[in-house]
Amino acid sequence: MGSINGAGKFGKVKSHSKLAHVVLITNQFQKMVDYYKAFLGAEASHENEIMSFLTYDDEHHRIAIAAIPGTGPKDPRSCGLAHIAFSFDTLRDLLQAYTERKQHGIEPLWSVNHGPTTSIYYQDPDGNHIETQVDNFETNDEATVFMQSAAFAQNPIGTDFDPEDHIRRLAAGEDEAKLKRVEVGPRLVAEKLMGYGCGGIFFYYLVTGASNCGMYA
Ligand SMILES: [Fe+2]
Numbered sequence: 394m395g396s397i398n399g400a401g402k403f404g405k406v407k408s409h410s411k412l413a414h415v416v417l418i419t420n421q422f423q424k425m426v427d428y429y430k431a432f433l434g435a436e437a438s439h440e441n442e443i444m445s446f447l448t449y450d451d452e453h454h455r456i457a458i459a460a461i462p463g464t465g466p467k468d469p470r471s472c473g474l475a476h477i478a479f480s481f482d483t484l485r486d487l488l489q490a491y492t493e494r495k496q497h498g499i500e501p502l503w504s505v506n507h508g509p510t511t512s513i514y515y516q517d518p519d520g521n522h523i524e525t526q527v528d529n530f531e532t533n534d535e536a537t538v539f540m541q542s543a544a545f546a547q548n549p550i551g552t553d554f555d556p557e558d559h560i561r562r563l564a565a566g567e568d569e570a571k572l573k574r575v576e577v578g579p580r581l582v583a584e585k586l587m588g589y590g591c592g593g594i595f596f597y598y599l600v601t602g603a604s605n606c607g608m609y610a
Contacts, residue, residue, distance in 0.1 A: 414455050415477050417521060422460035424518045429456055431497045432515065432523070433479075434490075467520040476514070476522035484511060484559065484569045487527045491556050507551035508544070509536040511573050529573040 400406070419425045426445045429435060433456065435449040443461075446454035456477075481487040491501065491513055502522070503514040510526040517523060530536040539545055559572055 413452065414457060415474075416457040416459060417517075417519070418459045418461040418464050419519050420460070420464040420466070421518060422458060425458045428499075428518050429458060432494060432499060432517070434493075469520060474521070476524050478512075478524035478526055481525065481527045484527050484573055485563060487511065487513065487525060488556055488560050488563065490525060492560070501556070503553070504556050505551040505553050506573070508548070509540055511554070512551075513556060527573065 417425065422443065429447055433447060433449045435447040437445050438448045438453050439446045443459060445458045447456045448454050481490065499515060501513045502516050505512055509530065510528055512524050512526040515523045528536060530539065562572060563569070
């Protein structure tokens, strides 16, 4: 093995091969652990009274929950993480998980076709937001082209959908690709929100009194 030499002050830092995990601190440890085990279909790879490392795929932990003494309630107005997004391979899988979560008493906050993705959002017991999604395009390149288009600039938020309606239409034999590629079109608040920058969507939910708040993308 050769020596490790950086690319220099103006060079590009080597990117990681993957995002490994997210750690959430909480003051209601067991409630959060139970929620994430149910939500993710996960199990603990290691767990004790204050830490739970949750796994559901080839990674030893994707989410860890930590009980840290003195942790206060989440402030939705503070800077920092807005949500964590998890992907499914198919719309059918996204809707199956939606149905199974409902059977566990976990209801979504918001269901929206963003354009690049079809997404269903949730809120954990501490108020952290979670996005579950499926890509609407066959390839990342196609999605990137769409995100650089005028249509996406016009409406980067998307159009709400009803998961139950999607489930009925899939059962009736409608094509997944057709269901995902809705004509997103302009949205009344979209242009106004863009003026507020990254806090815009948070502002929208604040002024409309919706129960969900935070930045969606
Ligand atoms: Fe997102």
